[in-house]
Amino acid sequence: MGGDRRSSSRGIERAVERAGVGQLSFHGLRHGYATMLIVGLKCDVETVSRQLGHANSSITLSVYSHEFDRARNADELRSALSGAFGHLIGASS
Numbered sequence: 001m002g003g004d005r006r007s008s009s010r011g012i013e014r015a016v017e018r019a020g021v022g023q024l025s026f027h028g029l030r031h032g033y034a035t036m037l038i039v040g041l042k043c044d045v046e047t048v049s050r051q052l053g054h055a056n057s058s059i060t061l062s063v064y065s066h067e068f069d070r071a072r073n074a075d076e077l078r079s080a081l082s083g084a085f086g087h088l089i090g091a092s093s
Contacts, residue, residue, distance in 0.1 A: 034060075038067040039074070 016024045034052055037043040043051075045068065049060040061068070 034064055035067050038064060039071045042071060042075075 012026060012029065016022075030052070034048055037048045037051060045057045045060050048064065049057040052060060054060050
């Protein structure tokens with residue numbers, strides 16, 4: 001099993017090198033994936049927890065609570081801006 005992990009790691013390293021994104025670890029990829037699920041796709045904590053293989057959602061919240069806050073704050077700001085200025089966008093259509 002350890003050999004599989006090393007060959008997988010080498011594969012990731014080669015892909016990162018070819019993509020030209022600089023230094024990127026498996027941990028960085030995992031964190032990026034979690035952030036995409038939370039902020040980009042608005043997934044709930046249970047879905048993210050299952051995707052990451054955490055034993056329970058409290059682990060996910062303890063690690064990624066700042067991302068859930070960021071997603072919520074972005075939604076609240078988007079809604080507030082739409083309420084205050086949405087009529088300006090609608091007037092041009």
